[in-house]
Amino acid sequence: MNLYRLLRKSRIFLASMVLIFTFVLFIDLYEWIPNETFDAILYLQFVPSFLHFITVFSITTAGGFLVVLLLTFLTGRLYCSVICPLGILQDVINKIARWKSKKKRFFKHKKPHPVLRYTFLGIMVLAMIFGAGWIVTWLDPYSIAGRTFTYLFKPLTVWLNNGVIAPVLQNFEIYSVYHVNLMMPYLIPVILSFATIAAIGYFSWKRGRLFCNTICPVGTLLGIASKFSFLKVQFDSSTCTRCGKCAGVCKSECIDIRNYSVDHSRCVTCFNCLDICPELALSLRPATHKNQNPVDFKEATMPKEEKQQATDNNRRKLLVTGLALLTGSRIYALKKNKLPDNQKDLLLNNKEYPVTPPGAGNIKRFNDICTGCSLCVAACPTGVLQPSLTHYGLNGFMQPHMDYATYFCNFDCNKCGEVCPTGAILPLPLEEKQVTQMGKAVFVKQNCVVYTDETVCGACSEHCPTKAVTMVPYKNGLRIPEVDQSICIGCGACEYPCPVPQPYKAIYVNGNAQQQLADKPDLGEKQEVDHEEDFPF
Template identity: 35%
Template sequence: MLRRLRKVLAVISIVAVTLLFFDFTGTSRHLWGWMARIQFMPALLALNLAVLIGLLITTLLLGRVYCSVVCPLGILQDTINRISIRFSSRIKRKSGRFHYTPEHRTLRIIFLILFFAGIIAGMTSIAALIAPYSAYGRIISQLGIPVYDAANNVLADIAQANDSYAFYHVEQPAFNWPLFIVAIVTLAVVGIMAWLGGRTYCNTVCPVGTILGYISKFALLRPEINTDTCNNCGRCARNCKASCIDPKAHKIDYTRCVACFDCMENCSTGALTYRLRTKTESKPNDVKHVDASRRNFISMATILAGAAAASAEDKIVDGGLAPIAEKKAPTRKSPIAPPGARSVAHLRQHCTACQLCISACPNDVLRPSAELDSFMQPVVGYERGYCRPECTECSSICPDGAIHPITAAEKSSTSIGYAVVDADSCLSVSMGESCGNCARHCPAGAISMIEVTRNGKKRTMPYVNGYCIGCGACENLCPVRPLSAIHVEGREIHTTL
């Protein structure tokens, strides 16, 4: 009964969270975006006390049910475990394939310390490497979304052929080798551990599992073995994917029990029950939470190389399309954080690198960083699109408080960067074109074309006033390729105009 309830909730939970990543239309995010917010790591980084207290109370009442029905990585491991049972021998399938192992406490503590050290040092992205929700986001966004988008595009092709607008094409995220490899490694490590040892990852590596594990030691309700009815068959232990039941001692390691209720289902004598605790345990282990400190992000300042200007081809015949070179990302002195992030440092410290904002961005502006200090966290780039004035998707979905909710009106007066003109490559200056595409498309009206005299010639040139919000429309729509003649430099701390 309890086990079935756990399974139903788990399926709903993983499907809903996964849909948050897949749904590029944004509908699901408005309906159940909260499901990402109740994840432990995002709530911790957002200092979302309501969720943290809720999780604490739930764990103190019911044990680590979080790990069984909320955590998508935990549910993924259960799924892999289930598949692996299908492939194991008949005997193992019948009698169970696990056995009791003592806790690797040292390893657990080391990983926990590494995790907090990462956060304290401002290397949240490194800490996120072992955080379960981030790991799941990584797997889905790097391995799941490309497949999902490809399937969608097939449907869009069919819709287009039938003159329907039910499906539309989406652009595949840009492929990035390091991130892809990290996702593959994550899936492989978690997958192999789950295939061979059930919840080994959760009970050895996962910092959230460790924290909740030591809290759940004091849980009000928990499975207990009634030594009077127990016939010492050991079936419970052989079916415990957390390997936490010591059948000989009739003891359960509650720091590792994820409240999956498999043991109760497998007990033929009904000796195992989920009930109010009867015995008291030893003293609690304190888990400290320390605020992260700010860190400066100053990368090497590089001088922008003069970009080659597009030159008009001689028209001889009708038809055909001129080739368009891909835009290259300029070397920015300071990275750009999306509106709502408030500052680059704030984003770095609070982001769990779950990839949700990146998969939500409809304009292809956010992408995972490949830099070490912000690995997998979102960075802003305008090569494929720009931060459109009406869009607030990333801020409405971020579960960590790394990108705070922001309205379109607030966004229009929040400066996340400022545009810089490279006069040498600007078509208006260098070739005397009457381009002005940046000025025409600036949603803030911050760019005007002024008259200048360059090398004795009268030319126009974009002038950026103080109302620039750094949205990147100018950079994205600048005809100069591969490096735009106007580009955005990030503001380390966002300003309000």
């Protein structure tokens, strides 16, 4: 086995491990993975690491993007082939396509698309500067892969677990694998995630890394750095026979055998061309001073009208996609807020702000940093974290919010902050999380069944972990809720069990624009127990 074959096989092995480990993070049904493992696996993800660094300014905690840049200056875009889960997914799809293809040479050299590449990179940079988090959400490759795992692969995994694995193992009295509930109240995230990965998968099936070298801003940025990398794939024109095998396996379509050149800005350093070359005319060696990226002849002679037409077509596609997203969100909002005839007398819950996860700080900061990767949604043990649709507006589309129609936030859980790779949800010690006020409970007397039906209820008070909701005398021996907002943390344990349907809950949580610290509840003095005294029965 020669050196280049060893490099290629090592790259495939490492990429497989990264894809498997990242996939398992999102599909951890039983919370078997320790929280610190999340940071170790996701440390090198470029955009989350950069955003996390902006938040904490710690190279040790969030310096993975610097490691990626150094690696790129050394060997080129190895990140795209080994570390990026979306890039590895595309390789898997393309590998299947090659197996099914009857052609001996699947790829050939194609012209680059610099206008599109630098346009998307510019959009990404401006989005980060001006806090347009929703744009970052749809351009970050890691986040696209994360939503694919969360909203497509996890439901399939849960179905397989509940329908096949758990019943079979329980027949053998193995109960470490058990039935798992999947909390997914909205269909829109599933549809959008499927549409996104289907489009990228189609590009990969037909053209390999077309998405990475046309749309992905991370690939474009690392491509710029790759032009200055120390080690580059280079031709030896004296031994090359122009057999075309190297171009046939180049999934980036960046090898021009006519001019003995490699477009290093598009090369993802997969080592496929090095391994397949029979004459060893291609080698990975320190860069020379020769022009490694001559202008492609076809691109230079292409009429300006064709270039402009291609650019216009892509712009129209982006515009149509954006309008579809906006229209879908608006239709959902109208449907959700429509008043049924039998509930005309009930008051609509007036939530001034959505409820952000504990540790998000304030809504603006959260929307600016969160990339909507949905790792917190996948890791949330109660399923209360769900992707937002219209809750934050366009700027926070698909970012997580506390959805108390699904469940409520566990008082003894702080997992979302422990797993967040960008720092949008800061990790909080459990003691601090338990007094972090995400919002305040609001009681609507006109909607309460104690008032409307004159019947006994106390579900909200029974579930409140801080006793911010208590039952006070009302009339005819009935008791009605009363809220002490000073000790309320907005966990939703009162809103979720309220028997009145949404959005007319008798008690609901109004989110805080800026999270605060609630007062500690007075639980009274603990009674001392004499363990030496015999039981009285």
